[in-house]
Amino acid sequence: MTLVLLDTNAYLRLAKRIKPLLGIRFGQKGYVLTILKDVEDEVHRSARLQEYFPWFDDPPLQQERLAKRVRLSRDEKAQITAMKSVLRQHALAHAADYTTLGRSPPSPTDCLCLAFGQVRQAIVATDDLGMHKLAEDFELPIFHCHEVLKKMLTAKAISKELVTDIYHALEVNGDLPRSWVEVKHTAFKKVFGLKPTLPAMESEAKAGSPQ
Incomplete structure (x- = not known):
């Protein structure tokens, strides 16, 4: 199994139309999509996101996120917290690199997602160019969200339509x-x-x- 972690923007672009989305294995590498509770928290903290995505808290989607959420051990949580701090400090120390070419500085939740990917050997899926730059700096695997869509199409998990x-x-x-x-x-x-x-x-x- 190859775990693929969707960040907030990736989840919001796919979840309304691909059902089910999380926990379904597809492709030769056995990709399985998941999200972190922190993604939910990020949406709930943002009045703008709640306004643009009112369907986010529809009961079926809530139930799917809860059922397919990855459980972390205490040791994994500690490792992720430590790695998140390293990533965050690096991004802040090189802020100029994250404000060019359409990039935006990675947020704490962005750094958490990448830290999860490093600790759990998961691939993070995001359209955030700042996250792609940070992943590149630390040689972490990362997908654009459209790559997830293409892999699902190739595996016939979704249709051309x-x-x-x-x-x-x-x-x-x-x-x-x-x-x-x-x-x-x-x-x-x-x-x-x-x-x-x-x-x-x-x-x-x-x-x-x-x-």
Whole structure:
């Protein structure tokens, strides 16, 4: 089994439309998705997130999160706390590296997720570019959320239609990350097709222009 920890943004982008989402094994490596209680706490602390994602506390989702939550030993909790502190201090000490190229400084919850990944040998899934930078600095495995979607599609755990629905919903909500846009016609070319080339686009524009 390969544990994949969804951070807050990854969970919120997938949970409403992929049911069930957590605890289901898929793919040749036996990926299993989970989240931490701290993700729930982060949503509950944010009035903005609760306003944008009112479905978060729907009973079926609450029950799924509770049933599939990873249980940690006292020793694991201590190791995660220590690693979280190391990651947080590194991010603060190199703040300039986390405020360029679309990045934002990793929050305490972000650092906790990466610390969990290090201690439990899990892969963290996030669209947060600051977390990707921090993971890179410490050589920790990390996925973009669209990579999780692709692996689920390849494993036939979800359909092409569902991928289209998720992309469309994120576009409508103004929540489609640039990283998702960049792979739309490469990783998901079997869903969306190849991206039209510039000459082809120009030909189409000319054909549709009034004479």
